[in-house]
Amino acid sequence: MITTTSSSDCGRFWGLYCSTLRRNRGYFALFCTLMILFYPIQYLLEVAKAPPQGAAYLVNPIEYYHLVGLGKNFTTISTFFFTALMLVAPLILSLLLHSYMHSRKAVDVYHSLPVTRGRLLGVNAVVAMSMIATPVVISNILISVAQVVQFGFDSQRLGLIWLDCLGWLICAFAIYTVATFVSVCVGTVFDTFVFSGVLLLSMPILLGLFLLLGDTLLYGWVVSESLSYTAMMLSPVTLMISRFAFSQQALTEPYTIEGRLLVRSNLAILLWLVVALLIFWAAVRIYRVRRSELAETTTSRGVLQVLVKLVGVLVCGTLVGLLFRAINGGGESDFFFWAPIVGLLTYCIIEVILNRGFRTLLHSLPLGCLMVAIMLACPVAMATGGLGYEQRVPALDRVESVEISYTGRYGEFWGDPVQLKEMPLVAQEGNQKIDLAAINRDRVTQRFTNAVFSQPDNIQTILEFHRVAVEEQCGRLAWEDHNDRLNLNVQLTYHLKNGRRISRSYRWFSSANALMLAPLEVSEELLSQRHPAFFDQGEDVRAWTFQNLYGAQEKRTFSPEQSQEWLDAIREDLLATPLEELLHPQGQLLAIVQFEADYPRQARDRFAESGWFQVTEFTPRTRALLEKYGLLEAMSTDFSLCQGVRATVNSSENFRNGNTILADMQPQDNGSYGGIPYEEVRRMVLEDREVREQNPQDYLVPNAQGDPLTTPEPEERYWDSTLFEDPAQIQLLASLVVPCWAPGEPVAEVQFYFPQEGEDPRTVLIPLERIPQQLRAQFHYYQLAE
C-alpha cells in the first residue's frame, strides 16, 4: 500500500520556510550572537555603571550616560556595530538565499519544484526578515526593560526605541528587496553584489557629489543642512544612520529645521516601506518570466549595466577631477582636464569587468563618451555661473527679511545668545554641590548664531553689500591679485515675500566691500539681538570686571538694581554711538566693562552668559557710572612710570576678533611678549638689529628708518620693532590709542611696558594716520636680499 503526504499551499510554504531556515541556521546563530553582543550587552554595560555624583538631582539622569539615538538605546560601540550588522546582513542574506538563481545546477532543482517562483521569493524574504528581525526585536525588548528599570517609564523614549527599530527593519527589508530585484535581473552573485551596491548607494553619493561640486565651483553656494539630510534619506543604507545626528531638540521643537527634518525622516521610513514593497512586487513579476538559462551568465547588456557604468563615470570622474583640482591648485582647468579622462577610463574598466574581456570595448565607446558628456554637463553649468545662480540678488521689494551670520563686534564673545525653555529646577539637597549652570544648559532650545534684519534700510545695506560681493567675486581671486581682501564668514538667507528663500555664503571680501556692512554695527536691530545688555537682566548678573589696556583690573559685585543701572546705561550708549565713532573714533578708551551672568530660573527668549562694553569719552552714561562708583580713577594710568614702548607696523586685520569688520580692543587680549621684562625686550630688539648689520650680505637694507605712510612698499620689506623711551613721546602715543578702527587701514601695534612683574603688556591699536610724521619717521625696517 502506498501512503502519500498531502501538501496544501500553506503547508508547502511552511515546509519550504522551515527547510530554508534550517539550512541557514548557522548564519542565524552568528547574526544573533553578534547582535546580542554588540547591542543589548553594550547597553547594559553602559547603564550598569555607577551614576556620577549629582546625577540624582537631575531631571533626566539618562543624559549623564554616553547613550546615543533618539531613544537613547545605543552606546558609541553599538552604534557602529549595530549599523554595520543591519546594513550588511540583508545584503548577505539576499546574496545567499538567491545564489541558486546564479547556479545552473541549483536552478534545475529550484525551478523544477512544484512551487511558484513568486512563492520562492516570498519564502526567502520571510526567512531573511525572520533572521534579521528576531534578534533585533529581542534586543530591543531587553533594552526597553533595562531602561524602564534603570530610568523609569518614559513613553516617548520607549516609543522612539521601537520607532527606530521599525525604521531599521524597514531599511533592512528595503536593502534586501533591492538586492533581490538585482538577483532576478542578473546571472552571477558578483554582478548582484556590484549592482546592488550601486543602486543602494548611487543616489546619496551622487547628491553628495553635486553638493561638493557646488561648494567647489559655484560662487556663493550654500550646502544646506536640509539638502544634506535629504541626500541621506534617498537610500535605505544612509536613512537610519542620519537619525543618529538628531538631537532631543528635534523632538521638543518640531517647527525648527531639525524638527521638520525628523518628521521628514519618519515619512521617509514609511516611503521606503512602500518603495521596498513595490520593488519586491517588481522583482516577483520579473522573476516569473526570468529565463533560467541566465544563471552563470554575465550581465553584458541591459538597463542595470548602463546604470552602473553611468554612476561609475559620474562618481569617479567627478571625484578624481576635484581631487586633482585640490592637489594641483590649478582651478577649474585641472578639473575639466582630468574629469573626462578619468571618467572615460572608468567606463572602460567597468565595461571590461562586466563583460569579462575587451571584446565589446571598442563597440561601446560612443556610449562612454556620451556618459562623460553627461558627467561634464553639471560642472560646466556651475563653472559658468550656475545659470545665473551666482549673480542672483533679490530686489528690495521682494525681501521680507534677511538672516545673516554677521554678528558684529559684540557677537562672538563667550558664545552666542540662547533661548531657554521652561523647566523646573531640581531642589538642592544637603550640601552637595551641583553644577546648576550645567543643568540649566539643558534648557537651551535655540542658539542664536545669526542676526535677522527686517527693517528696509538694513536690508538695503545687506543687498548693496551682496551686489558688490558677487560683482567682485573676491574669493576667486588669487592672493597676489588682491592682498587687500578680508576674511569674513558671511552666510545670507533672504526670506522672500513669496515664501521662498535664497541662501548664499561668502568668505572673502575687499575691504571696501566689507565696510559696506558697517552701518549694521550701530543698528538697533543687530544690537538688540546680539548685545546681552538688551536681553540680560540685572538680577542675572553675577560679577562685573573693569579693566583698562595697561593692566589695571577691578572686580565688583553690584546689587540687581545697580547691575540693571549698568545694563541700561550700556544699552543707551550703544544706541547713541554714531557709526563714525566706530570707524574713526575720537573718544579715548577709558575702560572695558565685562559682566558674567547666571542662567535665569525662568524661561527667557534670549539670554547670554557674559557681555562686554568699551567705555570711552563719547559714551556719557557709562562714563558717568564709572565716575559714580569711583572706577574712573582706578582705570587711569600714570604713563610717567612706563619704561618704554615697542611699536611696529601691521594691518588692522590683526585686531579683528570674531565675525565683525571692525578692528577693536576686546577684553583679555594677551601680548606677544608675555611676561618678558622691558629690559629683555629692549636687548632682543637691539641684538636683532646688530645681527642684521653684521650680516649685510643677506639684506638689501639691514636696518633703516622711515615713515610707513610715505616710504614705498617694496617686496620683502619687513617692519622691525621700534622702541620709544622718551616720556613725552610715550605720553603722546598713549593719547593716540583707539578702542576700534575701520578695516583695511595700516596701524601700529604698540605695547606699553610698565615695571610690574609678570604682567603681559597688551598690544594696543594706534592708526598710523594719527601718529605725527616725526614719530612715524622713526619706525625701523629691513629689506631682504632678493
Add this chain to the structure above:
Amino acid sequence: MIQAENLVKCFGDFTALSALTANIPQGSIYGLVGSNGSGKSTFLRLCAGIYMPDGGSIRISGEPVYENIALKGKIFFVADDLYFLSQSNLEEIAAFYRGIYPSFSQEKYQKLCTVFPLDPHKKINTFSKGMKRQAALLLGLACQPELFLLDEAFDGLDPVIRGAVKKLLSDEIAGRGMTVLITSHNLRELEDLCDHVGLLHQGRILFQREIDELKLGFCKVHAAFPNGFDEQILQPLGVLQAERVGSLLNLVVRGTSDQVASYLRGKGAVFAEGVPLTLEEVFIHEMEAVGYDYNNILF
C-alpha cells in the same frame, strides 16, 4: 503524455531546439538519444518547466508546464549535473521534498533506503558521484512522479545499481503507469530499458519509433560461400551493407533473419545464420536510410 509542437528554444544566438515536434505516450520509457549539443537536456528542462519555450508549445497531459504547480507536482527531474541543498543530508532533503511534493511516499523512501547503500545521515556533499546519482534517483522515486525525467541517468552507476534502477523503474511503470523520459549517449544502456526511442539532431527529432518495430525491420546475417558466389544473388534482398572477408559474407538487409538465411542457403551457402542487431547498428542504418551520413551524426 508529452506533446511538443514546433518547440523552439534559443540561448542567445544559438538555437537549441528548432521546431521540435514529439509525442511521448503515457506509461512508456522513452529514450532520447542524440549527439552532444543536440538539445536533449534542453528538451528535458522544457518538460520540467525549468525553461520557458521561445516558440511552439509543450504540454503534459494537455496542460502547459511552465509555472504550473499542480502539474509540476507530478514531475520529477534528475539533471545530468546534480545539485543538492547545501550542507544537507539525505534525510533533510527528503524532508524538504516531503513538504513540497504531494505524492512523496515516506514508506517508499524508507524502502528505497534499504535498496541503495547510502547513509541517510551523512552530508551529501561527501558522497561520490555515483552515490549522489543514487541519492537523486532515490529521492525521485520516493516522490512517485507521473513523469520521471532522467538526464544521463546511469552516469556513474555501477552495474549492480544500474540493474537495480532499471528494475525499480520497470516496477514503477508497471505498478503506477509512470512515464520515463531518459536521455543517454549510451544506446546499449537504453536498449534493454526503453520501449520507445527518439533521435534528436540539430534541435529536431529525426525519427522516433518503438524499439521492437525498429529492430524487426532489419537483420544481420553471416553466410559462408566456400566456392564463391555471384553478387547478382544479393539483388532481391535489399542489402544495406555487405562485407566480404574471404569466403565469409556479412550482410545487413531488410527483412527477417530466417527468411534471408533460408534464401542464402538456397543459393549455395554452406552456412547462413541471423544475428540480432544492436540498437546502435539499427540507428546507423536507419540514419543512412534517411540520407544522413553516419560519421557526421552519431557518437
